[in-house]
Every structure is written in C-alpha cells, then in structure tokens.
Amino acid sequence: MELTGAQILVESLKKEGVDTIFGYPGGVVIPIFDVLFDEKDIKVILPRHEQGAAHMADGYARASGKVGVCLATSGPGATNTVTGIATANMDSIPMVIITGQVASSMIGNDAFQEVDMVGITRPITKHNFLVKDINELSKTVKEAFHIANTGRKGPVLIDIPVDISKGKTEFKYPEKVELRGYNPNYEGHPGQIKKAMKMLSNAKRPVIMAGGGIISSDAADDFRKFVDKCKVPVTTTLLGLGSIDPDNPLWLGMPGMHGTYQANYALTECDLILSVGARFDDRVTGKLDAFAPIAKVIHVDIDPTSISKSVGVDIPIVGDAKTIIPELTKNVKECKIDDWRSLCKKWEEEHPSKYIQSPDGDIKPQFVIEKISELTKGDCIVSTEVGQNQMWAAQYFRYKNPRSLLTSGGLGTMGYGYPAALGAQVAFPDKIVVDIAGDGSIQMNIQELATAALYNLPVKIIILNNGYLGMVRQWQELFFDRRYSSTCLLKDDECPPECKGVQGSECHKYIPDFVALAKAYGISGVRVTEVGQVESVLKEELFNGKPSVIEFVISREENVFPMVPAGKAINEIMGMA
Amino acid sequence: MLSTISVLVENKFGVLAKVAGLFSSRGYNIKSLTVGETEDPNFSRMTIVTHGDEKIIEQVKKQLNKLIDTIKVSDLTHIDHVETELAFVRINLKGHSRSEILDLSHVFEGRAVDVGPRSLCVEIKGKPSKINAFIELVKPYGIIDVTRTGKIAIPREMNISD
Numbered sequence: 001m002e003l004t005g006a007q008i009l010v011e012s013l014k015k016e017g018v019d020t021i022f023g024y025p026g027g028v029v030i031p032i033f034d035v036l037f038d039e040k041d042i043k044v045i046l047p048r049h050e051q052g053a054a055h056m057a058d059g060y061a062r063a064s065g066k067v068g069v070c071l072a073t074s075g076p077g078a079t080n081t082v083t084g085i086a087t088a089n090m091d092s093i094p095m096v097i098i099t100g101q102v103a104s105s106m107i108g109n110d111a112f113q114e115v116d117m118v119g120i121t122r123p124i125t126k127h128n129f130l131v132k133d134i135n136e137l138s139k140t141v142k143e144a145f146h147i148a149n150t151g152r153k154g155p156v157l158i159d160i161p162v163d164i165s166k167g168k169t170e171f172k173y174p175e176k177v178e179l180r181g182y183n184p185n186y187e188g189h190p191g192q193i194k195k196a197m198k199m200l201s202n203a204k205r206p207v208i209m210a211g212g213g214i215i216s217s218d219a220a221d222d223f224r225k226f227v228d229k230c231k232v233p234v235t236t237t238l239l240g241l242g243s244i245d246p247d248n249p250l251w252l253g254m255p256g257m258h259g260t261y262q263a264n265y266a267l268t269e270c271d272l273i274l275s276v277g278a279r280f281d282d283r284v285t286g287k288l289d290a291f292a293p294i295a296k297v298i299h300v301d302i303d304p305t306s307i308s309k310s311v312g313v314d315i316p317i318v319g320d321a322k323t324i325i326p327e328l329t330k331n332v333k334e335c336k337i338d339d340w341r342s343l344c345k346k347w348e349e350e351h352p353s354k355y356i357q358s359p360d361g362d363i364k365p366q367f368v369i370e371k372i373s374e375l376t377k378g379d380c381i382v383s384t385e386v387g388q389n390q391m392w393a394a395q396y397f398r399y400k401n402p403r404s405l406l407t408s409g410g411l412g413t414m415g416y417g418y419p420a421a422l423g424a425q426v427a428f429p430d431k432i433v434v435d436i437a438g439d440g441s442i443q444m445n446i447q448e449l450a451t452a453a454l455y456n457l458p459v460k461i462i463i464l465n466n467g468y469l470g471m472v473r474q475w476q477e478l479f480f481d482r483r484y485s486s487t488c489l490l491k492d493d494e495c496p497p498e499c500k501g502v503q504g505s506e507c508h509k510y511i512p513d514f515v516a517l518a519k520a521y522g523i524s525g526v527r528v529t530e531v532g533q534v535e536s537v538l539k540e541e542l543f544n545g546k547p548s549v550i551e552f553v554i555s556r557e558e559n560v561f562p563m564v565p566a567g568k569a570i571n572e573i574m575g576m577a
Numbered sequence: 578m579l580s581t582i583s584v585l586v587e588n589k590f591g592v593l594a595k596v597a598g599l600f601s602s603r604g605y606n607i608k609s610l611t612v613g614e615t616e617d618p619n620f621s622r623m624t625i626v627t628h629g630d631e632k633i634i635e636q637v638k639k640q641l642n643k644l645i646d647t648i649k650v651s652d653l654t655h656i657d658h659v660e661t662e663l664a665f666v667r668i669n670l671k672g673h674s675r676s677e678i679l680d681l682s683h684v685f686e687g688r689a690v691d692v693g694p695r696s697l698c699v700e701i702k703g704k705p706s707k708i709n710a711f712i713e714l715v716k717p718y719g720i721i722d723v724t725r726t727g728k729i730a731i732p733r734e735m736n737i738s739d
Contacts, residue, residue, distance in 0.1 A: 122595060123602040127645040132590065147645060181587060181648045305639040308632070 005134050005165040006031040009098070012141035014041055015173050018069050020060060020426055021045070022053040026073020027113060028100035028162035045426060045455060048447035050077050052419040054084020055445065058093050059420030062406045063381055064427040065218060067094045067149050074100045075113030078159075079120065083413055085155045086124040090410025091239060092216060094153040096144050097125075101161040104132065117159045126154030134167040139174050146177040151184025152303040153216055184302060188319035188327060196274070196298045196315045197331040203272035203296075205340045206232045209255065209284075212239030212409070213277015213301060217322040220244070220402035223276070226329045232337070233344045235263040237278045238409045242399035246378075252344060253353070256284040257564050258391045261351035264562075264570040266344050267292050276300045277321045280311040281410065290569030300324055351576050353395060353562060362555035363531050365389070365464040369396040371538055372434060372462065380432040381406065383421040385441030386414045387471035389464050391560040393436040415444025418461060422448060425457040432460070432542060439465040439514070439551075440489060449521040452547040460542060463514055463551040466558065467507070474559045477501075478574070502556045518549035525549040579608060580634045580654040581626050581730050587646040588614055588621040595644055596623060605629060605637050609662075609705075609727025620648065624729045626705075653730050660730035664708045665690065667698040669719030678718060685711045696721055704728075 003011065009032060013021070020043045025033045036044050047053045050072040057068030068088075072081050078099040088095045102111040118130045127147050129140050137160070144156040200206055214223050220243045227234055227250060234244050235252045244251050253260035255267055267273065273295050278284070285291040288310060299306070299313040300321060307316045317324060357367040369392050372380070378400035384390040384407040399405050406424060408416040421435040435442075442463055452459055473487040482500040490507045491499070518525030524546060528537050534552070541548050561575025586592050593612060600607050608626040615622050627637055634652070641650045653660075666687075668678055678697055679689060687701035701711050705728050712723060 118591060119594065122591075122598045130590065179645060182645045303643070305636065305643055309636060 022056040023071030031165040050080035054081040055419035056423035059423030063424035095155040128157040186320040188317040188324040206272040210240040211278025214243040219322040222325040246398040262347035286570035385417040389438040414441035585649040662728040667722040
C-alpha cells in the first residue's frame with residue numbers, strides 16, 4: 001500500500017520505538033502533524049519555543065538512554081533548534097532532529113521560511129541528511145537512528161522538504177543499516193587492555209578519570225565493579241558524575257576549574273591516569289603543559305579523535321566503555337597503593353570544599369542544594385542551568401545513580417536546564433525532577449512554564465536568586481577589579497554607573513517577580529528568604545507531585561570555590577583554606 | 578610540512594561540503610583539493626594536500642575518518658606514490674617574442690593551448706614543484722592568469738593493501 005511521506009516518517013519513527021516527540025508546528029510540517037494527530041503510539045509534547053523542544057529531547061535522552069526526537073518547521077523554527085543541537089553534540093547525546101524544508105523545487109530560491117539547515121548544522125551534528133527522494137525516506141530515518149545511538153552518540157538532523165512529506169510511495173522499512181563508511185569499534189584491543197592493566201598494577205600513584213562515556217554506554221555498574229577490584233582513586237568529570245557512588249571512599253570528587261583539591265592534586269601528582277570515556281576538556285586540564293606532568297596516560301574512548309587530541313596518550317584503547325570495562329576488570333588485581341590512597345585522603349581531610357551557613361545570615365546556595373540532596377536521598381533527577389548554579393549543583397548534590405545529572409557540560413548553554421528537566425519528567429513521570437537554576441538562565445527558556453502547567457509535568461525549579469549573572473560577576477570580581485559590567489540583573493537607568501556591588505535597600509525591585517510569574521502560568525510559586533524556611537519549604541514542595549517554582553533569595557556575592565583561574569595549572573587553586 | 582591525503586567518499590549530495598567544512602571549522606589548512614568520481618559512480622576520490630605538524634595531520638586523518646560518508650583515508654605522504662597536477666598559464670606577449678616563451682614551455686614539456694595577438698596560454702603537467710618552477714620562470718614576462726587543478730595522487734602498485 002502506498003503511504004504519504006509524512007505517514008512513512010511516522011511509521012518509521014514507530015519502528016524505531018519512538019514514543020514521544022517534542023514538536024512545534026509550522027507551514028511545511030503541517031502534513032507531519034496531521035498524521036501525528038491520529039497517532040496513538042506517539043505522544044506529542046508542544047513546547048512554547050523550538051529551543052525548548054530540542055532541549056526537552058536532549059533531557060529525555062540523557063535521563064532515559066533512548067534517542068530523543070524533536071520536530072520543527074523550516075526557517076526560524078529550524079534555526080531555533082540550533083543551540084539545542086549544538087548542546088547535544090558537545091555532550092554526545094543521541095537525538096534525531098526532524099526539520100521541515102520548503103518544497104524541493106523552491107530550495108535555493110530564498111523562499112519564505114527557507115534556510116539551509118543542512119549547511120547550518122553541518123559542524124554541530126554527528127551527521128545530517130536532506131531527503132531528496134521519497135523512496136529514501138524510510139532508509140534515512142533508519143540510518144539517522146543508527147548513527148545517533150551507536151559509536152560516540154550524537155544528534156542527527158533530517159531535513160524533509162514538504163513535497164516529500166506530501167508525496168506517496170510504497171512503505172518498506174529496511175531490516176538493517178548498511179553504511180560502508182561507518183563501523184564504530186566497540187571491542188577494545190585485547191593486547192592493549194592487558195598492557196594497560198599491567199601498567200596500572202605497576203603504578204605507584206594511579207588515578208582513574210571517569211567521564212560521560214560511562215554514563216552514555218550504561219556502564220556504571222561494570223565500572224563500580226572494576227573500581228571495587230582495583231581500588232584505585234577515582235575522579236569523575238562533570239558528565240561522569242553518578243558513575244560511582246559518592247559514598248565510596250575512593251571517590252575524589254570532580255576535577256578541573258571547580259574541582260576538589262584532592263582531585264586536582266591527585267591528577268597533578270599521579271604517575272598514571274586511566275581515563276575512561278572522558279575527553280580531557282580544557283575545563284578539566286587547565287594549563288595543558290602543567291597537567292599531570294609525570295603521568296603516563298591510558299585512554300579508553302570510543303572516538304579515536306578524542307585520543308591524543310589535547311593530552312598525549314601512552315596506551316590508547318578505542319572502544320565502548322560497556323564492552324571494555326569488564327575486560328579491564330578481568331585483567332586487573334587490587335593495586336598495592338596504600339600510601340597513595342592515604343595521601344589522597346589526607347588532601348581531602350586537610351582541604352575540604354566547604355561553605356559556612358550561619359543560622360541567621362543570608363541563604364547560601366550550597367546549603368539549599370545539600371538539603372535537596374539530603375531530602376531526596378539522591379533519588380532524583382537534577383538538571384541544571386549554566387553558571388554558578390551548575391557548579392554548586394555539581395559540587396553539593398550527591399549523585400548516587402547514573403543519568404541523574406543533566407547538565408550542558410561542553411557547550412555551557414544557559415536556558416538548557418528547565419526544558420531538559422521537562423524532557424526527563426516526560427520520560428519518568430513518577431520521578432522527582434528538579435532544575436537547579438540561576439535567576440539569569442531560568443529566564444532564557446521560562447516560557448516552558450506553560451508546557452509544565454498544561455502537561456502537568458511536576459518539575460521543581462529551584463531558582464538561586466542573587467540578582468546577578470553570577471559566574472561572570474565572580475570573574476569580574478576576581479579578575480576585572482569588581483567592574484560589574486552588564487551582570488547586575490537589578491540595574492536600571494537610575495543606577496550609579498560606578499556601582500561595584502551590593503547596595504542592599506537602595507537597589508531597585510527585582511523584575512520579574514518569579515512567584516507572581518509562576519502564578520500567571522497557573523503554577524505554585526514560593527519565595528524563601530530565611531535560612532530557617534529552607535528545609536520546611538523544600539519538604540513541602542519537593543514531594544507534592546506538582547510543578548512549582550521555588551525561589552531562594554541567596555547571598556548575592558557568593559562565589560564558587562575552589563576555583564582554578566582560566567589558563568592556570570589545576571593545582572593553582574583559589575578559595576581554599 | 579605538506580601531507581597528501583587520499584580520501585574515498587560516498588558520491589553523495591553534500592559530502593564535499595562536509596569535508597571542506599571540517600577543515601574550516603577546525604582551523605586546518607587546505608593547500609589543494611581535487612575530487613572526482615571513481616570507476617564506481619557510488620564513490621568519489623579526493624586528493625587533499627594539507628599542512629600542519631604531525632599531531633595536526635593525525636587529527637585531520639582521524640576527523641576525516643569520523644565523517645559518516647568517508648570510506649577510507651590513506652596518507653600518501655610517506656609511501657611511494659605517483660602524483661601529478663595540471664595547470665594553464667596565460668602569459669603576456671607584449672615586448673617579447675612568442676617563440677621565446679614556447680621554447681621555455683617545451684623544456685617543461687608544456688604546450689600552447691591558446692594563442693592570441695596579446696597572450697599565449699600554456700598547458701603544463703607534472704609535479705606541483707615543476708609547475709611552481711615554470712610559473713617562477715615566466716613571471717618576468719607577465720602572467721595574466723593561472724589555473725591549477727591541485728594534485729592528484731595514487732599509490733604505486735607495491736603499496737596497495739587490500
């Protein structure tokens with residue numbers, strides 16, 4: 001039987017097991033939405049902005065491990081997804097983005113709502129397709145899902161001209177994918193694995209660095225077994241948080257710019273790094289010349305381009321963490337490194353990351369996050385915006401489970417957290433999902449409050465309101481002589497230009513009133529200004545199964561510490577006792 | 578140093594843009610790039626001449642390999658191969674004789690492909706260094722235009738692996 005292109009698309013998505021699409025309609029995708037209108041097996045979530053759709057698909061994918069799917073119209077609809085696509089690309093998140101395109105005959109004519117989406121997304125997708133023949137459509141969908149969800153995962157875009165959606169042909173779904181140029185390597189080289197584990201057992205001061213690859217390949221259980229056996233200290237990158245139980249005494253915390261003292265010192269003084277699924281990002285390494293100066297490096301990664309890109313590698317192992325870690329475990333023995341482990345412990349005890357919450361002082365953001373962590377016992381999905389809120393969330397929440405932290409690590413996208421949290425909530429309607437936000441970044445996708453209200457997605461937005469774009473303000477305080485250029489969100493025309501900080505009662509009223517804004521969307525909103533209220537409000541709001549906005553008015557000039565200034569070695573740490 | 582990389586790709590819409598885009602977005606240099614269909618119309622072969630240190634060339638090769646439409650990447654720089662390039666060089670005839678230029682061209686096994694009252698166009702083929710030498714040599718006469726193909730290369734039979 002002949003089906004239209006739009007029907008073929010939807011049937012193909014069903015073959016791929018898609019149960020949810022985050023989609024925003026527009027001219028050239030009406031035929032697709034028309035098919036979805038009658039579709040029982042696919043739930044369509046209508047966001048309020050296409051950027052929201054892309055981040056929702058991302059959050060859905062990160063939380064569930066399934067491919068996230070979003071759909072937008074041509075031109076502005078498509079370009080609005082770009083930030084979401086780039087975010088997913090940097091963090092290797094499997095996503096399929098479907099965009100409508102003007103009719104094939106109009107392409108290149110500067111038609112209404114035409115944009116070269118394949119051109120725009122070429123550097124920010126794992127792969128992309130423009131469908132030029134309806135007979136290629138089902139094969140393209142099959143290939144897109146395969147590419148998105150294998151190897152180093154990532155976003156794949158399919159651009160579909162409207163005449164393809166409206167055209168008709170016989171529907172056949174290919175059984176398997178044949179891509180001559182794409183055969184990601186899963187098995188690690190057995191010789192390299194043996195060599196690597198020998199090197200590990202001979203090391204005096206080894207450190208394991210665990211990254212997002214462990215989470216995305218669902219290898220956390222295998223990884224924990226490996227660590228239990230070899231007993232080597234572990235540091236987890238931002239995207240690797242949750243790969244090991246934070247209660248494990250071998251865990252050193254996060255490394256890098258806002259990493260712990262012990263993680264950064266361990267990396268600097270170690271004689272061996274075993275990196276699994278991490279890519280030696282500049283926020284982790286700091287000044288490259290001074291990074292792990294005497295260490296040999298074993299690098300397990302599915303993407304050969306990650307290996308020796310920034311840090312030179314002695315033993316590369318190309319393959320999938322899920323496949324390789326059990327092989328590592330088979331080939332490893334407990335490392336005899338008591339002195340090294342005690343040194344790491346000593347660093348931790350002597351230089352803990354801490355903050356002081358006085359019982360009647362301003363609310364400290366770290367205190368709020370610790371309370372959420374305690375009250376939920378870590379059984380919760382945390383998404384974050386970007387900036388100070390993100391770093392505090394990384395430092396003070398204890399991520400017991402993989403896929404429990406959704407954060408834009410590589411791209412650092414403000415406005416990511418809320419839609420991503422909604423996407424995760426769609427995937428797990430019964431889980432507690434919180435978005436740790438700042439008052440700046442929450443305003444970048446705040447329109448999605450409507451989506452939460454209408455679909456009753458009980459995400460809790462925790463706004464840590466300091467009236468600043470806090471992370472930039474922190475840099476201005478530390479490196480730009482407190483010249484708070486364009487970072488105060490209370491500033492208006494009447495403010496003195498030379499204002500260098502908190503004015504207290506002289507400051508203007510905060511706009512918007514987040515509590516009133518929540519109410520405008522039909523969502524409950526609470527403002528917390530006293531330390532004494534923090535716990536009771538959280539107890540009430542976190543578990544009530546309803547969407548809410550919880551605003552904490554926090555200490556305005558609180559900084560994220562420890563901190564390694566950009567360009568410095570990671571053991572040149574500021575803000576440590 | 579210069580590296581010559583041969584890339585077998587799917588002969589599909591947008592593949593050239595993906596390869597060229599990779600070089601520009603990652604800041605790699607392209608000295609020349611040629612592309613054409615192979616004996617199988619499903620594939621095209623590109624010969625890319627690029628420069629960078631060893632680490633950069635290693636990344637270039639890995640990144641090329643990572644593209645979904647890339648079938649095979651071969652670095653010909655350090656293996657025995659044959660290579661050639663084609664160029665048209667149009668030279669001004671004002672103030673000197675046609676035969677003088679034709680004599681020079683013959684030394685380089687070039688031939689005149691277009692002759693007019695004011696200029697002479699020479700076709701010249703060979704290693705890029707030979708073409709460079711010819712261009713330097715005729716510069717004093719006044720070059721009006723140069724069109725070069727960029728080099729193509731293929732490994733010698735003894736270096737072909739299956």
